[in-house]
Amino acid sequence: MTQPNLSVDIAGITLRNPVMTASGTFGYGSEFAPYLDLEKIGAIITKGLSLKPKAGNPTPRIVETPGGMLNAIGLQNVGIDTFIGEKVPYLRKISTPVIVNLYGNSLEEYGELAGRLDGIAEVAGIEVNISCPNVKQGGIVFGTDPKAAFEVVDLVRRNTGKPMIVKLSPNVTDVVVMAKSCVDAGADALSLINTLTGMAIDLKSRRPILANITGGLSGPAIKPVALRMVWQVARAVTVPVIGIGGIMTAVDALEFILAGATAVQIGTANFLDPSAAETIAAGIETYLVENGIADIRELIGALKTDR
């Protein structure tokens, strides 16, 4: 059999295979270069970027939980200026598309940031993280209110010509409502899920383990929730969906693809195995070969739900 096609298109970005790395779990890519071949993965999504450098939360920032982990990094990042000065030159050296995950603490910050990134050729696209509190509006999270989400996405849309992925929060009653709102506002693709809000307590000290009290749950534990949401959203929208949440193996990734994901992102798995993204991409290829599937696109949304 000839080589199967693994390439997919997300919002106009061509990926050599559907395996991307999730924001905040892969640094700016260079950290992982000693462990895998960055040219063998579909895309790199960089750590959440903001306009100004952000200190992030005090420590402890991470804690292991059953089958998962909580993080409350607090979106620490270098800010757009340092990003342009120090990170972009490295990204120029790799041919794999680099997608910049961004966030703001106000509507205006989102808009301005998107505008500044629009001019940078090395940025193949942007992923808008809307799981952030709107500091100006009493801290309500953009991504949990369809109207607030619409406003953010709409503003970003007007400030960028780049392919725009919107990353959805799972901490909502109806993820489909949120998804539709973002698509209506101009999202070219949706990625989900971000982390579930959780908490861990230390009995001895009688304190929350995380300095921030609550944090975001990721890892295998959340996979069933992520799979369900991806399935719900993929059936409800026409833009491509990117599946994220607890993907550890090629089998996990293929399950998300069956559920309707055009691509997947690998997050926590990078910590357990820094070559995970490459291994998973290779595993998908092997699966296609062994099952005589000529094109990965045959599997997207191919889940059979009749009985």
Add this chain to the structure above:
Amino acid sequence: MTQPNLSVDIAGITLRNPVMTASGTFGYGSEFAPYLDLEKIGAIITKGLSLKPKAGNPTPRIVETPGGMLNAIGLQNVGIDTFIGEKVPYLRKISTPVIVNLYGNSLEEYGELAGRLDGIAEVAGIEVNISCPNVKQGGIVFGTDPKAAFEVVDLVRRNTGKPMIVKLSPNVTDVVVMAKSCVDAGADALSLINTLTGMAIDLKSRRPILANITGGLSGPAIKPVALRMVWQVARAVTVPVIGIGGIMTAVDALEFILAGATAVQIGTANFLDPSAAETIAAGIETYLVENGIADIRELIGALKTDR
């Protein structure tokens, strides 16, 4: 040191210790009698009861997931008539309070069922499961809409003089809003969390593993989410809160109590160790003794969140 006090009061029901068994995971109690002493646990919550017998979903109904399991039993149960005829006589033999978990597929069913249970002396209290679709209203789940939840709880309140616990769904944007709505409608106590909606896929057959496609996620995987929600709700309401979700050990139970739970429920753990509830109750006692704590109530909500 003298024996510590483990007894707590939930909505007027006195529990000898704060460890209850969660609905749907402990049958009607008798199934577990060979493995533990039912007189050593705080309360038994029976399988979700409906007015008419309910067939439940086709199989497969359960599947293991990373650190958890999905179930889509479909609330199979014998219905109120058989419950009264066949189950109540057994319950009469044990002194541990028995709380009946109930649900309806319409507002009216909830009301009628509550009314019928009101007259049964063996029933110490009721736990209203609002994580059910309102069949008459296009299937929207009562427990995900504050108004629908208010209506259900309000109606049940008017049909019962028994202590009433309302069991909250975690599949919502803001669990505090739901909690307040239920308290406003007359809930004497709140229990949380019910299962998170999830999904599992079999790559080989390209089908969902559960016949029902989606199911409810329980077990250690969900503990961080449950702990966070219990903490949020306990700070926001004045009625007692019962913590549920992935509790496997006495340490887990104590963490929920620190977060604000007056009692806890043991669910999935019963499957791994049928004596789990008794073991956990004993473990809590040991902890109190070893730490010189005279009364479990000293720990309720004792989490320190200042830094």
Add this chain to the structure above:
Amino acid sequence: MQFKSMVLSNVEVSPSYFRMRMTAPPTIGVSCPGQFVMVKVNPAIDPLLRRPFGVFDLGTFETEFTDCGRQTYLEILYKVVGKGTAMLSTLHQGDHLDILGPLGKGFTLGDPAGEKLLVGGGVGLAPLYYLAKELVKESRVHLFAGGRNKEDILCITEFDRLGVETYVATDDGTLGAQGLVTEVLEQHLSRAGANATIYACGPTPMLKAVAFLADKYGIACQVSLEGYMACGVGACLGCVVQGKDHSEATPDYRCVCKDGPVFDQTDLLWS
């Protein structure tokens, strides 16, 4: 009952099939062959749930390590199919397991005068060995063992040694007759007495075919089913199968774990 057990041996009897012997308390009461145990493979949460396995054998042996000079053991015969069984297969003598059981309702031995026809597909053989051990005491016992190839045909010499007459069929003919085990069974059924009983365990399609034959020849038939289980004690309602009177309006679900795993085939709805 629930007990801590120690692995005594864990041997690969055929590629990916293992036979594990472990300690059991002397008070372990297996009320009848066909019951099963739920094994917690390790104390961690991965895998989370217990795994069900039929009782392959039960007995005692002499030892100097107990006061009474004897030790009770339990054996299971299992196939590595996924995570839990893969982990089981790596255990060594001296490793510990947590066991729940014996559970469920097993086989009814019935009238000793009748011929006993055991039908096992692949690892479905597991509960039939302990059954055969009981049956041979008073009855004439035949075993029909089927599989895809010779590697799926397990422990035949052990059955031989009990005095059981064995018949083998494999899909590829690498052992015994080529074809389905039900074909070999049918040849035998056509001349079996009316008081014969079939005892079958194996994949569902095989059980269906066996039940069909039992009906056709009017011969009593008990089948041992599998079902995805969480609790093993009839509480979670995860493992149910439809009883003969089942309908949506008047549900008749039976728990494989508590009402079974062994059922009279006429009590089930074979859809």
Add this chain to the structure above:
Amino acid sequence: MQFKSMVLSNVEVSPSYFRMRMTAPPTIGVSCPGQFVMVKVNPAIDPLLRRPFGVFDLGTFETEFTDCGRQTYLEILYKVVGKGTAMLSTLHQGDHLDILGPLGKGFTLGDPAGEKLLVGGGVGLAPLYYLAKELVKESRVHLFAGGRNKEDILCITEFDRLGVETYVATDDGTLGAQGLVTEVLEQHLSRAGANATIYACGPTPMLKAVAFLADKYGIACQVSLEGYMACGVGACLGCVVQGKDHSEATPDYRCVCKDGPVFDQTDLLWS
């Protein structure tokens, strides 16, 4: 690098302290003492994250099992404190582990002429052994080992054998001087040369006290820190500590995993 390793030995050297030797590829490049490895205790998801351990020793031994007749090994010295280390302690020779490392920036050996003062609290001793091995080649090395009681004082004879002068202090006086190791250190500092260097690893309060003494006596001091880690390679930002110029407005967070674990004490904000 990331490699599969086989356990060669795993010995309890003191109650709840273990020393594990495992295979490593010959190309494993430890650039300097003080680096660490991230160990995946088992391939399951419980525990999920890798666990960080300092490199206690590294070397080769003769063996007939490799072509070149030698095998590289790596040693860690660890204390059982939770789930991951408890599981590690049950591993036997022949068991497999997945290792990431060596990672991070270790100790700077500096001017050989200066006296080298190693300060270890409890299992904080771990990275100091490999450091001492390197330092003794050219320098005079002292070790100050502290703990709650004599069982926390590890591998002192190994340091002795290297020619290191060892001083011990325990809280309860069951070994060495009674009191804090920093008290013993201070006695020595008062007569140490200005070109001496302190190398410290242990609990944070001890490191703080050591850094305070280093300032007081104007002596260079490198400290090895701990931090909760997920990635180990500087990507997750979980393990950070505040650098000397840190403020909310101009954040100066350093990754323990990548910028450390060893820092010059003057580069850190000791709040």
